[in-house]
Amino acid sequence: MLSWVSRCCSSSFRRFPDISDTDDEGSSSSSNADPLVWRRGLDKHSSGEFSFAVVQANRVIEDYSQVEIGSNAFFVGVYDGHGGPDASQYVSNNLFQNLISRAQDDGNISEETIRSAFAATEDGFMTVVRRGFEIKPMIAGVGSCVLVGVIWKGSLYVANLGDSRAIIGYTTGSSNKINVEQLTSDHNASREEIRRELIAAHPNDPRIIVNRGTWRVKDKIQISRSIGDAFLKRPEFRLDSSYPRFYVPEPITRPVLSAEPSVSSRVLQPTDKFLIFASDGLWENLTNEEAAEIVHRNPRNGIARKLVKASVKEAIKKRGIEYKDLVKIGGGGRREYHDDITVIVVFLDNERVAAQELSYRGGFAEPTGPSNFRDIQELM
Incomplete structure (x- = not known):
């Protein structure tokens, strides 16, 4: 186990392939190529399509992510x-x-x-x-926000810890105007x-x-x-x-942070068009x-990357530099301008489509193997 911890801490962006950064997923421009961007333009899931993109800012990327495709489920x-x-x-x-084991x-x-x-993962x-x-000892100062979405038997379950966020875009009536719900x-x-x-949970701690x-x-x-x-x-x-980064003068006598997720569910409707799951970056x-x-308002193919790029451009606008200059800065130096960012856009097409049961991890160009959804096939 300790050797695993050591490997974790020495990992770097080298796990990400150097994929050309393009504006339309159909052509590439070396002047705009960003070696710290990874993406999958568009792939199928069991009830629609999804787009996936990640950009690194830290010297060692701290965002991890995954997509799991089941024959009639999605994670x-x-x-x-x-x-x-x-x-x-x-x-x-x-x-x-x-999750599969509990299911x-x-x-x-x-x-x-x-x-x-979530509780088993925390333990x-x-x-x-x-x-x-x-x-x-510094392993005690490492943590992670967690955002999960599960589509299962026509319902959407969303759970989160921290400040990553999921939104849904939907229409009403005959209008094509998109409405948004967090x-x-x-x-x-x-x-x-x-x-x-x-404060309510720690009434006797003035420095909570x-x-x-x-x-x-x-x-x-x-x-x-x-x-x-x-x-x-x-x-x-x-x-x-x-x-000093993790030193708290007062001894901790009870947990200050919680690992209890906020969980919600809803039955998906024909008017629900897409979901965006993203880290706070x-x-x-x-x-x-x-x-x-x-x-x-944009084509589906490459839409997650378009969101990443829009966020990064907005961030660097405040610093007075252009995107073409930012892409020349390596991991670590980029953190001055923006955070690691992960975006997964999930389109909801209200019809079942043929999709392979595959597992995708952020940073790998191809599926990493079959999804463990196959272990609960009889429940689907």
């Missing part, structure tokens, strides 16, 4: 890591399999099945932290609702939230829910002052409505 996962890639990679490797036990996928899969990563803490709530201390929630220009939990982190971040959950993983620069309009 999307966006895992925005912080403090390193260990937690987000662990979630990518284990959450979906935990086999329950004979179905439900909100409770999804909650159980599993805490075991990784426990085994590695003595050799690599499907998740951001677990971020910048929101007054979250600050009230933290601190504002030094940005609201932070215990003056360390903006999000209030995550997988990992053991130093803010369990006293045995407290880090001392030699690790997208939403820092685009509103829900702006992102939905880009999807609504």
